[in-house]
Amino acid sequence: MLSKREVFDGVPEEYLSHKERYENAIRNSVVAFSLVRKMQEEGKTSINNYRDVVGGLLGSSVLRDGSPLGLHYIMFMPAILNQANEEQQEKWLPRAWNCSIIGSYAQTELGHGTFIRGLETTATYDAATKQFVLHSPTLTAYKWWPGGLGQTANYCIVVAQLYTKGQCHGIHSFIIQVRDEETHMPLPGIKIGEIGAKLGLNAVNNGFLGFDNYRIPRTNMLMKHAQVLEDGTYVKSRHSKLNYGAMVFVRVVIVFDMVNYLSKAVTIATRFSAVRRQCQLKAGETECQILDYVTQQHKLFVSIAAAHAFRITANKLWLTFNEVNEQLVEGNLQRLPELHALACCLKAVTTADTAACVERCRLACGGHGYMMSSSLPLTYGLVTAACTYEGENTVLLLQTARFLVKTYQQLDSKALTPTVAYLKTAAAERFCVGWSNTTEGIIRGFQVVAMRVIIMSTFNEEVQEMSRTVSPQLKEVLHQLVDLYCTYWALEKLSDLLLYTPISQKEVESLRLRYEETLTNLRPNAVGLVDAFDLRDEMLQSTLGSYDGRVYERLMEEAMKSPLNAEPMLQSTLGSYDGRVYERLMEEAMKSPLNAEPVNYTFHKYLKPFMQGKL
Numbered sequence: 371m372l373s374k375r376e377v378f379d380g381v382p383e384e385y386l387s388h389k390e391r392y393e394n395a396i397r398n399s400v401v402a403f404s405l406v407r408k409m410q411e412e413g414k415t416s417i418n419n420y421r422d423v424v425g426g427l428l429g430s431s432v433l434r435d436g437s438p439l440g441l442h443y444i445m446f447m448p449a450i451l452n453q454a455n456e457e458q459q460e461k462w463l464p465r466a467w468n469c470s471i472i473g474s475y476a477q478t479e480l481g482h483g484t485f486i487r488g489l490e491t492t493a494t495y496d497a498a499t500k501q502f503v504l505h506s507p508t509l510t511a512y513k514w515w516p517g518g519l520g521q522t523a524n525y526c527i528v529v530a531q532l533y534t535k536g537q538c539h540g541i542h543s544f545i546i547q548v549r550d551e552e553t554h555m556p557l558p559g560i561k562i563g564e565i566g567a568k569l570g571l572n573a574v575n576n577g578f579l580g581f582d583n584y585r586i587p588r589t590n591m592l593m594k595h596a597q598v599l600e601d602g603t604y605v606k607s608r609h610s611k612l613n614y615g616a617m618v619f620v621r622v623v624i625v626f627d628m629v630n631y632l633s634k635a636v637t638i639a640t641r642f643s644a645v646r647r648q649c650q651l652k653a654g655e656t657e658c659q660i661l662d663y664v665t666q667q668h669k670l671f672v673s674i675a676a677a678h679a680f681r682i683t684a685n686k687l688w689l690t691f692n693e694v695n696e697q698l699v700e701g702n703l704q705r706l707p708e709l710h711a712l713a714c715c716l717k718a719v720t721t722a723d724t725a726a727c728v729e730r731c732r733l734a735c736g737g738h739g740y741m742m743s744s745s746l747p748l749t750y751g752l753v754t755a756a757c758t759y760e761g762e763n764t765v766l767l768l769q770t771a772r773f774l775v776k777t778y779q780q781l782d783s784k785a786l787t788p789t790v791a792y793l794k795t796a797a798a799e800r801f802c803v804g805w806s807n808t809t810e811g812i813i814r815g816f817q818v819v820a821m822r823v824i825i826m827s828t829f830n831e832e833v834q835e836m837s838r839t840v841s842p843q844l845k846e847v848l849h850q851l852v853d854l855y856c857t858y859w860a861l862e863k864l865s866d867l868l869l870y871t872p873i874s875q876k877e878v879e880s881l882r883l884r885y886e887e888t889l890t891n892l893r894p895n896a897v898g899l900v901d902a903f904d905l906r907d908e909m910l911q912s913t914l915g916s917y918d919g920r921v922y923e924r925l926m927e928e929a930m931k932s933p934l935n936a937e938p939m940l941q942s943t944l945g946s947y948d949g950r951v952y953e954r955l956m957e958e959a960m961k962s963p964l965n966a967e968p969v970n971y972t973f974h975k976y977l978k979p980f981m982q983g984k985l
């Protein structure tokens with residue numbers, strides 16, 4: 371087993387080079403995922419809790435800026451489960467489960483991400499040799515972004531336009547070996563490397579991939595839904611969108627991921643706000659905790675409520691995902707459009723809200739929130755990426771809008787699926803005859819707004835669920851969070867309510883008062899509520915949010931770790947003596963150090979022993 375601190379002992383990640391960061395990421399990942407594999411071997415994990423085990427690792431402090439192995443678990447294996455037939459699953463899944471092959475998922479190209487029907491990579495069937503020929507006809511056809519593809523993965527799910535007998539049948543998925551399993555060298559006809567430094571997730575080793583008439587066996591087309599027979603005959607899928615299943619799965623998983631990151635950020639900011647004293651409420655008094663300012667409570671408390679709301683919603687979405695997938699297995703596709711719309715909506719809403727809340731948590735911590743050691747900038751970099759990957763949020767919300775408009779148009783002719791059944795009730799004019807400043811009244815108001823502007827609201831089911839399962843004391847606090855969340859958004863979306871509901875000016879004023887009362891009621895429990903997330907210091911990795919509150923001592927301890935403090939005259943790379951700054955930046959951008967050699971040395975040192983089960 372590798373020693374705990376074998377590499378870069380004591381130097382925080384922020385001070386490592388791009389290459390050292392990659393080595394650190396590989397080392398941490400193989401150690402961490404060796405534990406997952408051991409749990410599998412001992413039967414301590416299965417497909418049901420696998421999401422939590424892997425998700426917990428990927429969101430942990432060990433893999434704090436992502437992992438080059440993340441896509442192997444998040445998309446490569448689910449794509450095989452979702453799109454490979456039984457024979458293909460028997461061949462590929464065991465090797466993927468024990469990581470004797472490492473995979474990625476390559477759909478996005480330099481020229482296309484959202485419009486996947488416009489992807490340019492081609493897979494042309496050659497009946498004479500019973501092979502597909504993969505080709506990248508243009509530079510914009512190069513796959514660009516796949517996680518782990520830069521230097522790590524040796525297999526990949528590739529999404530390409532399928533051609534057979536001269537006809538294009540649209541995009542389909544293929545499992546493709548891109549590197550030699552022994553030498554890790556790129557195979558002939560494969561052009562591959564990493565795309566360079568990013569805003570965040572710099573440990574993920576995102577790569578590019580180009581094909582030059584690269585041949586694969588016919589049986590490497592994932593054929594659970596559609597097939598190409600040996601003579602080139604195309605057999606189409608029962609539903610054209612079944613091939614999109616991997617994306618739906620990850621969108622569902624991302625909602626859980628946002629719960630983790632939002633809980634972490636608001637724990638850090640709330641605990642720091644209880645420690646930080648700044649300014650006096652009255653002259654001569656001792657400085658007060660910044661958590662006592664209503665403005666600080668306004669910034670933070672809705673994030674505590676949102677973390678609970680997203681967790682309950684994520685659990686509900688996961689149940690729906692499993693229900694619909696069981697129906698798909700039985701050939702019942704009736705709820706697939708609803709699941710797609712729900713996954714699109716909740717992925718977009720939770721990622722956008724989490725990114726906004728994490729940034730607000732950072733701003734609530736003043737200068738110390740801007741320190742990398744606070745962990746808030748890193749967390750922001752992680753969550754803001756989720757607004758883009760797995761479907762850019764604007765585009766996904768348009769998908770939801772499309773589904774809701776269609777549902778509304780069929781309101782009287784078609785039975786409504788569970789998550790939109792409220793639209794029937796809200797359609798009746800009598801539904802919202804008055805306004806009440808209660809949680810139910812606000813939700814009803816949003817349902818009317820949703821009805822009128824076809825926006826989905828999903829909160830009411832969780833409130834009923836919650837009242838059945840908690841103690842009176844906890845129920846009171848959780849209801850305060852529900853009240854806070856509803857009154858916060860009612861005030862945020864006041865323009866819609868004023869347009870579409872009979873809410874009066876007087877009721878708006880009392881709503882505002884109710885909101886401030888709720889902030890005050892929650893204040894005594896604020897730190898307890900974030901402690902309840904039960905995030906250990908090792909998970910938070912934050913000088914501001916540690917449980918013991920020793921903020922200033924930790925800030926100083928971290929500052930002293932900077933190599934610049936060790937050697938006052940250390941030369942910065944940007945200040946090179948010859949002044950050729952722009953030429954150096956261009957050289958660096960065109961040749962990331964990881965691309966310097968075709969096989970990065972970390973393969974033989976870490977990956978190969980891991981893949982051979984020797985770690």
Ligand SMILES: CCCCCCCCCC/C=C\CCCCCCC/C=C/C(=O)SCCNC(=O)CCNC(=O)[C@H](O)C(C)(C)COP(=O)(O)OP(=O)(O)OC[C@H]1O[C@@H](n2cnc3c(N)ncnc32)[C@H](O)[C@@H]1OP(=O)(O)O
Pocket residue numbers: 417420421422424425426428429443444447448451475477478483484485486487517611614615617618620623624627706707710758759760761762765766769772773776
């Ligand atoms: C073994 C298991 C291991 C499990 C381990 C789990 C570990 C969990 C760890 C958790 C930790 C972290 C998780 C987070 C980390 C995630 C990292 C992710 C890395 C990123 C990967 C990527 O980004 S992959 C690329 C993603 N790309 C996209 O999403 C592209 C977005 N574009 C699209 O989806 C489509 O192009 C779009 C929907 C926008 C339009 O498609 P189009 O074909 O043009 O369709 P339309 O004409 O608009 O609509 C036609 C009809 O099709 C319906 N439809 C569209 N998409 C779907 C779908 N996906 N499913 C079902 N139906 C769909 C649409 O509704 C229309 O229907 P209608 O009836 O005609 O209206």
Ligand SMILES: Cc1cc2nc3c(=O)[nH]c(=O)nc-3n(C[C@H](O)[C@H](O)[C@H](O)COP(=O)(O)OP(=O)(O)OC[C@H]3O[C@@H](n4cnc5c(N)ncnc54)[C@H](O)[C@@H]3O)c2cc1C
Pocket residue numbers: 441475476477478481482483484485514515516517571576755758759760761762764765768
């Ligand atoms: C950190 C990260 C990791 C990723 N990992 C992977 C991976 O492992 N595998 C993979 O295949 N991909 C991956 N991606 C790529 C990701 O899926 C794409 O970036 C995403 O789908 C958006 O596509 P695009 O970047 O081409 O932007 P585009 O599709 O070009 O969109 C650009 C902008 O145009 C606008 N726009 C586009 N279409 C519409 C429309 N129809 N209506 C209105 N506005 C529109 C939106 O404002 C959008 O932001 C990753 C991306 C990131 C950031």
